[in-house]
Amino acid sequence: MAIEENEFISNRLEKLDAIREMGISPYPPRTPDRSPVEFLRTTGETEEVLNTSGRIAAMRKHGKTVFCDISDSTGRIQLFINKKNLDDTGWELLGKLDLGDIIWVSGSLFVTRTGELSVRVVSLVLLVKAVRPVPVVKTDAEGHVHDAVSDPDFIYRHRSLDLMLNESSRNRFIARSRIITAIRGYLDSDGFLEVETPILQQIYGGAAADPFVSHYNSMDDQCYLRIATELYLKRLVAGGIHRVYELGKDFRNEGVDRTHSPEFTQLELYEAWTDYEGMMTRF
Template sequence: MSNDNQQPQDENKLIAVRREKLQALREQDGPTFPNAFRPEHKSQALKDAFGEKSKEELEEAKNIVSVAGRVVASRGAFMAIQDVEGRIQLYVTKAARPFAKSLDLGDIVGIKGELHKSGKGDLYVQMDEYELLTKSLRPLPDKFHGLADQEMRYRQRYVDLIANPDVRDTFVTRSKVVQFIRTYLNGNDFLEVETPMLQAIPGGASAKPFITHHNALDIDMYLRIAPELYLKRLVVGGFDRVYEINRNFRNEGLSTRHNPEFTMLEFYQAYADYNDLMDLTEDMLRKLCEEVIGTTQIKSTVKNGEGEVVQETTYDFTKPFRRISVFDSILHFNPDIKAEALADEAGARQIAEHLDIPLKDSWGLGKVQIEIFEKTVEHRLDDPTFITEYPTEVSPLARRSDTNPFVTDRFEFFVGGREIANGFSELNDAEDQAERFMAQVAEKDAGDDEAMHYDADYVRALEYGLPPTAGQGIGIDRLVMLLTDSPSIRDVLLFPAMRPE
């Protein structure tokens, strides 16, 4: 019999034994899953408070503590439990031995007793009082290695969190990142708002939406691809600074950087332009690194199949972030490309063909330049960099440059070859916006299922008057990937999208 078949059979036997133990508990007096125990202490808090005390000092103090957690180790007279902060040891007293022997790894227990320190210097709680709170019916995994187990880690995140403390750290960091952003924006007079996730017209980005049907209204509706147009409606209404930390949904492919639902920060500031937002972004991200990560030197590693580091890169958030246009960045990273050719549609198409970039006949010069940029520049933007002056053709919501209408006052922010943010001075010319929507409709009619719809109500809002405004979106998932050195977006999503088992 193969090992693949043997493992599930062995696991089933262990589960059967645990179910028998649970049945025995059900036949006893009292609750099988009691809910009266209240732990008063956490593992790390105890280590912080008493870790420097000597063994003799603790024996003399006779501190009584109560802890609760999952049994993760059992070695002779000692056991270890894991709570939200980490692990702490338990000493099995003579009276507690029958109870300890009845336990399985994974069981959740409540313990009360004196706090002591072992000869090795480890804190432990003496099991003076003890109670089984939850019987675990499934055995914990022995190890998590290899592609197959990686898949299981994503599917069974609850097990992953038990078995891998570093995974818990990633999601604690994610929470702190979001909390910092809220605090920072609130401190800069931004108002947090909520906009619809279910929309009659998907807008604010070029993406393929998820479609559903509302029975009562008898209309098709869309999960939002971005909150942008609603947030700018609020600026029209008089909220000069607004933001939303939102879930967006895009019916597109899966990759190490893409998940069909993802978290974005979008914020809008009236009487500001894209230069103001670049300044704000640089300040916010630098302070975020300092306060949440503890350093402005962010490390990124590449590991081999055995988990060994084979390459390490450091991104410096201390220095001023670089700012360079799309056009100039292409020339910078491709010294063989001539500016005259890149500025001419026929010349740019010839460059793209030489680079084996497939093109559509309907694309203009701006779109061709962006294709060249994405193929030759994007992955080489390691240190924090603002790429500016995106072509108007690929920026349907951004304000045209006053000095060069071929481009817009727009930037994208890159670190480590990843796009983290997208921002621009907003288009507040209602007639120009209507024309760009019509151009997007033509693209959609030509077969582009990511092109935008015509949003007549948004045009009407602009006709009431949108003050000069700048807006930006920051991908929270990609930002957390960067800050936690995570190679895949699945590593920073508690429950990533996956094909059903």
């Protein structure tokens, strides 16, 4: 699909071509060794040369000195880039960078006069040249956020931007993953066996819901996306696996609202030698 061009995108595409003319790949296949931003912040001021990488979140130019902020999934750190510390190629490349580009840098760590831990950059590598501009979200000295990306319809359709710009969204994704890991750990430690049951089923059941209908081309037969995992799990219990669970996707071709989605993750577990009161004590 062709990229819809406007003035900002055209400018970035020109820079992309110029970078290629310099003999630099704007999308190299590998990233040099790096440490997370959090590691640099934990290390603090040091003369040791450390490497990191991240997306450019802010850029301030002052003649032959440029200050940048880069961020990764662990945090954000300031870069101090002075022309005398970079080779000519690196300084020329710096002039073709924009917000949203992803770069790799190396250098020692020092604290500026304003108390900001910074990387004194001596080497710079472009990892990704962003063609589309990234929304700029600013936080003032009092902690107030300006131009936040918060429209629900927009962030649901552009989840990558939501995660890039909203820390609260990233935290929710991390929390969800850790909750699922904790549930698995709890059930596994109590003797439950995690299994995977068929998603495509010739007879759907286990709940009262309308299914999504599909078709097996090779067998010329109709099938359905499962609406529940219940029936196959109970077959496993009958077969001798007396503590069993599945944490997987179910699909129900019904309404959509704040608490209902046609595709959702569901935990189902079954256990022999007990009743509903015993199951209620599991959580």
